[in-house]
Each structure stands twice: as C-alpha cells, then as structure tokens.
Amino acid sequence: MSAIGELVEGAGTSLAEVGRITKFFGRILGQIPAAVTKPGLIVDQIYNAGALSLIIIMTSGLFVGAVLALQGFLVLQRFGSEDALGGGAAIALLRELGPVITALLFAGRAGTALASEIGLMRATDQLTAMEMMAVDPIRRVVVPRFVGGVVAMPLLTLIFISIGILGAYVYGVGTLGVDAAPFWSQMRANVAVEDVTQGVIKGAVFGVACSLIAVYEGFTATPTAEGVGQATTNTVVNSAVMTLILDLMLSAAMA
Amino acid sequence: MSNNENIAPQRRAEAGDNIVEIQDVHYAVGGRSIFTGLSLTIPRGRITAIMGPSGTGKTTLMRLITGQIQPDQGRVLFDGLEVPKLNRKELYKARRRIGMLFQNGALLTDLDVFENVAFALREHTKLPESLIRNIVLTKLQAVGLRGAARFMPGDLSGGMARRVALARAMATDPEVLIYDEPFTGLDPISMGMIVRLVRQMNYALGITSIVVSHDVEELAILADASYIISGGKVVASGSFLELKDHDSEIVNQFINGLADGPVPFHYPASDYYEQLLAGKP
Numbered sequence: 001m002s003a004i005g006e007l008v009e010g011a012g013t014s015l016a017e018v019g020r021i022t023k024f025f026g027r028i029l030g031q032i033p034a035a036v037t038k039p040g041l042i043v044d045q046i047y048n049a050g051a052l053s054l055i056i057i058m059t060s061g062l063f064v065g066a067v068l069a070l071q072g073f074l075v076l077q078r079f080g081s082e083d084a085l086g087g088g089a090a091i092a093l094l095r096e097l098g099p100v101i102t103a104l105l106f107a108g109r110a111g112t113a114l115a116s117e118i119g120l121m122r123a124t125d126q127l128t129a130m131e132m133m134a135v136d137p138i139r140r141v142v143v144p145r146f147v148g149g150v151v152a153m154p155l156l157t158l159i160f161i162s163i164g165i166l167g168a169y170v171y172g173v174g175t176l177g178v179d180a181a182p183f184w185s186q187m188r189a190n191v192a193v194e195d196v197t198q199g200v201i202k203g204a205v206f207g208v209a210c211s212l213i214a215v216y217e218g219f220t221a222t223p224t225a226e227g228v229g230q231a232t233t234n235t236v237v238n239s240a241v242m243t244l245i246l247d248l249m250l251s252a253a254m255a
Numbered sequence: 256m257s258n259n260e261n262i263a264p265q266r267r268a269e270a271g272d273n274i275v276e277i278q279d280v281h282y283a284v285g286g287r288s289i290f291t292g293l294s295l296t297i298p299r300g301r302i303t304a305i306m307g308p309s310g311t312g313k314t315t316l317m318r319l320i321t322g323q324i325q326p327d328q329g330r331v332l333f334d335g336l337e338v339p340k341l342n343r344k345e346l347y348k349a350r351r352r353i354g355m356l357f358q359n360g361a362l363l364t365d366l367d368v369f370e371n372v373a374f375a376l377r378e379h380t381k382l383p384e385s386l387i388r389n390i391v392l393t394k395l396q397a398v399g400l401r402g403a404a405r406f407m408p409g410d411l412s413g414g415m416a417r418r419v420a421l422a423r424a425m426a427t428d429p430e431v432l433i434y435d436e437p438f439t440g441l442d443p444i445s446m447g448m449i450v451r452l453v454r455q456m457n458y459a460l461g462i463t464s465i466v467v468s469h470d471v472e473e474l475a476i477l478a479d480a481s482y483i484i485s486g487g488k489v490v491a492s493g494s495f496l497e498l499k500d501h502d503s504e505i506v507n508q509f510i511n512g513l514a515d516g517p518v519p520f521h522y523p524a525s526d527y528y529e530q531l532l533a534g535k536p
Contacts, residue, residue: 125361132321132355133375133427134347140378 024216027138028146035143045148049110049211053156056109057102061160064097065089065167072168073176082176086183087190089168090161094195098161099202100247103210105160106153107239111214114145115235118218119228127219142215149214153207154200161199198254205246210239274299274431274463275320280329282315289315291487293329302457302464304478306471308509311484313467314358317433320465321353322346334430351379354424358436360416362408362423368395369404372423379427394422398452414445421452431463432456438470450477471510483509485517 036042068089076082118141121127127137165187172178214235221231275297282290289312297303305313318324319331325339332338333349341349362371372391376382382390395401398418408416417437424432434453438446450473456462468474474481475495483491483498483506491498491506498510508516524530 121364124364125357125359126363128323129355129357129361129363131323132350132353133378133423134350135375135378136343136347 020220021212021216024219025212028143028212028215031136031139031143032147035139035147038144041140041144042147042151045144046151047148048113049106049145049149050152050155053106053109053152054159056105057156057160058163060101060105061098061163062167062170064101064160065093065164065169066171068092068097068164069168069172069176069178073172073178082178083182084186084190085168085172085178086165086185086187089172090165090187090191091195093161093164093168094191094199095251096247098164098199099157099206100243102153102157102160102203103206103243104240106149106156106207107210107214107236107243110149110152111210111235111239112232114149114211114214115218115221115231116228118142118145118215119221119223119231122219122221123223123225123228137219142219146211146215149211150204150207153210154203157199157203157206194254198250201254202247202250205250206243209242209246213239213242272299273297274334275465276330276332277316277319278330278332280319280326280331282312282319282324282326284315288487290326290329293484293488295482295489295492297463297465298480299463300457300461301479302453302466302477304474304481305465305467305484306469306474306481306509307484309469312487313469313484314435316484317355317435317465317467321350321355321433351427352430353433354427354429354431355433356417356420356424356435356437358439360408360411360413360420362411362416362420364408366408367404368400368406368408368411368419371408371419372426374423375427390426391422394426395419397425397455398422399448412445414441414448417441417445417449418452421449421456425456425460425462428460429462431465434464434466434468436468437466438468438473446473453477469509471512485509 069085072085072088072092073082076084076088118127121137121141127141130137130140169180169183173180173183217231217235217238221227273296277293277295280290280293281288282293293316295305305316307313315324319326320333320338322331322338322341330337330339334352336345336349338346338349362368363374366374369391372394373387376387376390380387392401392404395404398421400415400418400422403411403415403419406415408419411419432453437449437453441449453464453466454477457464466474466478478495480494481492481498482489485505491501491503493501498506501507501510505517507513
C-alpha cells in the first residue's frame with residue numbers, strides 16, 4: 001500500500017514539474033517578441049551555443065561516421081553489398097544518429113553551460129538585481145539563450161551529419177577499400193528528401209527540448225553551490241532521457 | 256505628473272510623509288514565523304536604519320517592501336501603493352523608483368563596470384549613447400571609480416564592487432535607495448567611503464535611504480532614526496541616543512554587543528551532558 005502511495009505521490013510530483021515547465025515555456029514564448037528587439041543578445045547566444053560547440057560536434061561526427069562505416073562494412077560484406085555503404089551510412093546519420101548524438105553532445109556542452117551560468121546568476125543575486133531594476137530576467141537572460149539554442153541545434157545537427165558522412169567516406173574508401181563512385185551514387189539513389197527532413201525536424205525539436213530543460217534548470221536552481229551542481233546534472237540527465245523519448249515518438253510519427 | 260497615475264484606484268491608499276508603511280505584517284516560511292505583527296514606517300527623505308540580530312528577517316523585510324515576496328497577512332505600502340496587490344507591470348513601474356544595493360553587489364558578471372551602470376538606462380530609456388556615457392561617467396565619478404569603467408566585475412575588490420553597485424543603483428535617479436548590509440566584510444577605508452556616499456546621496460539628492468545592517472557604530476553616525484527588529488516584531492525605535500538609553504534588555508544586548516542575554520548564545524538544544532553520554536550525534 002505504501003509503495004502504491006509513493007508511486008502516486010511520485011507521479012503527482014512529476015506532473016506538477018511538467019506543469020511548471022509548461023508554464024515557464026509559456027512565459028518564454030510570451031517574451032520572445034520583446035526579446036527579438038535586441039537581436040545582438042540572441043546572436044551572442046547563437047555563437048555561445050553553436051559556434052563554441054562546433055569542435056566537439058565535428059570531432060564526434062567524424063569518428064561516429066568512421067565507426068558507422070566500419071560496422072556497416074562488416075555487416076554489408078556478409079551480403080556482398082559493400083557498395084551500399086554510402087547510402088546506409090547517410091540514412092543512419094540523417095534519420096537517427098545525427099540528431100540524437102548532436103542533442104546528447106549539445107546537452108553536455110551548451111546545455112550545462114546554460115544551466116550553470118543562469119544558476120550562478122541566481123545564486124549571486126544577479127537575477128534578483130535585474131528584477132529590482134524592473135528588467136524581466138526571462139526576457140533579458142532566458143529568452144536569448146533559449147532562442148540561441150533553438151537556432152543552433154538544427155545547424156549543429158546538419159554539420160554533424162555532413163562531417164559524419166565525410167568520416168564514413170574517408171574510412172570506408174580510404175581504409176576499407178570501398179569504391180568511391182558507388183559510395184556516392186548509392187547515397188544519391190537511396191537518400192530521399194524525407195530522410196533529410198526527418199533529420200532537420202528532429203534536430204529542431206531536440207533543440208527546443210534541450211534548450212528549454214537547460215534554461216529551466218538554471219532559472220529554478222537552488223541558489224547554492226550544491227543547487228547549481230544539481231541543476232547542471234539534471235540538465236544532462238533530463239535532456240538525454242527526453243531526447244530518447246522524443247526520438248521514438250518522432251520516428252514513429254514520421255515512419 | 257505623478258508616477259502613480261496609472262495605478263488602479265483600489266490599489267492606491269493615502270500617501271503621506273512616509274514613503275513606506277508596514278502594517279501588522281505576518282510572514283512565515285517553511286513553518287517558521289519570521290514576522291508576527293511587524294509595523295513600521297519609513298519617512299520620506301531621511302536615512303532609516305533597520306537593525307537586529309542575524310536571522311531576524313531584515314533582508315526579508317526588504318524583499319517584502321520591494322514585492323519580491325508577499326506577506327501572509329498585513330499591509331505593505333510603498334508611496335501609498337499596496338505592493339502585494341500590484342501586478343507585474345505595476346510592480347516594475349514602482350521598482351523603477353527604487354534602487355537597491357545588494358550585500359554582494361550582484362553585478363552582472365558578463366558586463367564590465369561601465370555597462371553594469373548603464374544597464375537600466377539602456378533597458379528603460381532611448382537616450383543617445385553620448386548622454387548615457389555622460390550619465391554613467393558622472394555616477395562612476397561620484398563613487399570614485401571612473402578609472403575602473405572598463406574593469407570586469409571579477410577584477411574588483413569587495414569594496415569596489417559595492418561602490419559600482421551603488422553607482423548602478425543610482426543610475427536612474429531613484430527616489431528610494433535600499434542598502435542591504437552595505438558594511439559587511441569591508442575594510443575600514445571602504446566602509447568609510449560607503450558611509451560618506453550614503454550620506455551624500457541622502458543630503459545632496461534628497462533620496463530616502465533604508466539601511467539594513469547590524470553594524471551599530473556606523474549606523475549611529477549615519478541614521479536619522481532606527482528600528483530594532485527581534486522575534487518577528489519591532490522591539491525599539493528612535494534615534495541612536497534614545498536606543499542607547501532604552502530599558503529593554505534585548506536592545507541593551509544588541510546595542511552594546513553582549514554575547515548572552517535575551518538572544519541566547521546557545522541555539523536551543525538537548526541537555527549537554529546527556530548528549531555527550533548518549534554517544535550519538
């Protein structure tokens with residue numbers, strides 16, 4: 001009985017949290033028109049979330065593409081279809097690996113930076129100081145960071161996918177000996193517009209989810225060193241879980 | 256034109272010579288009572304000190320006045336406005352008339368000193384850049400830090416950060432300046448500078464000052480009137496001389512800095528020897 005009680009209480013707490021995030025999301029959306037009147041702040045945040053994540057995204061993309069080529073080659077070799085490597089790698093990267101791994105890396109790099117930065121601003125009274133100067137911190141601090149993340153994520157996803165395909169080509173053609181011509185021709189023949197669309201849509205949705213989680217965790221962080229640490233951890237864990245749940249939902253919806 | 260003209264009539268009360276009025280306020284957090292019938296008034300154009308032992312809710316009182324939190328019961332009036340009843344827009348309008356100096360400065364760490372002072376001007380006005388520059392440099396000159404305009408907050412000492420925060424608080428020429436523990440952790444030179452600046456703000460510009468502190472000596476030379484808060488209520492009020500001769504034990508303990516008295520040295524706990532013999536925490 002107590003276990004059921006705990007379960008019900010846990011479900012109630014989770015539901016309340018969902019309600020709070022939804023309300024917070026509503027406040028962000030309400031402040032976007034006012035925030036875009038200062039585009040400089042948003043551009044700065046696109047740079048912070050996007051440009052500063054480029055190295056980790058590109059490096060990871062290169063290695064994921066190379067590993068995909070290696071594993072794909074070993075499987076395709078059993079069926080004598082090594083020529084399909086280019087198409088297979090591109091589809092896997094576009095539909096799944098690109099958006100999901102980019103979101104996980106984004107949460108680890110940009111998401112944690114956002115959460116800890118906003119959390120520290122909370123802990124050092126900077127957000128309260130803004131409130132006292134009659135400046136809404138949602139408009140001044142949260143919205144530019146949220147929009148920056150939302151714009152950066154699909155771009156990072158496309159860069160990850162492109163570099164991933166390059167990694168697959170370099171390893172597949174350069175090391176495994178797959179012919180370059182069928183690598184590209186198979187890719188052109190088999191990759192459909194829907195595959196690209198799915199990658200971009202997933203990147204955009206994951207961008208909204210991961211950015212929202214990061215700014216929410218930071219904004220609501222307990223104003224202590226431990227609280228900011230907890231907010232950072234929650235950002236990574238919740239973003240990863242949410243990305244994987246949304247991935248299944250989007251894959252099923254767009255199947 | 257009054258700043259309060261657009262406020263709904265039911266949220267306006269009569270504003271007299273007192274810019275802030277706290278009437279029978281009750282406030283509890285986490286089941287612990289902070290205020291149990293607190294009442295006080297802050298006269299316009301004067302320096303009023305709010306004193307009391309640590310943990311009596313001095314900062315909480317400032318948060319009530321500025322509408323950051325709401326009382327469970329009672330009224331909080333700012334220039335006749337019922338602060339807890341204001342909506343966000345009205346509250347922000349009222350806050351533009353108040354400057355607040357935070358204990359830690361609370362400077363925006365991604366902006367340099369100049370931009371910190373210019374922050375509210377850029378957010379609330381469409382003044383030309385040349386005018387903003389002149390205002391900011393004037394405020395920084397007043398606190399003696401014009402030469403540090405391009406420093407980042409991380410490069411400043413505690414005293415410098417607080418002076419920059421003061422320049423920022425007065426950038427928009429507020430009617431009321433609230434100082435939350437302005438002397439804590441400062442060396443005597445920085446402390447002297449802050450005392451001088453608080454006085455200047457008050458006498459030269461006619462700004463109402465509310466100083467929350469427990470530094471009795473500094474407040475003795477600074478404040479026109481003081482309140483001592485303890486146990487959720489005002490236990491004494493008046494000039495420093497009146498408080499010094501007050502017959503209340505708690506006022507005597509606080510003003511003279513006695514380690515033990517009505518505010519006990521020991522936090523309530525079980526019997527000392529029994530706990531030692533029990534062998535458990």
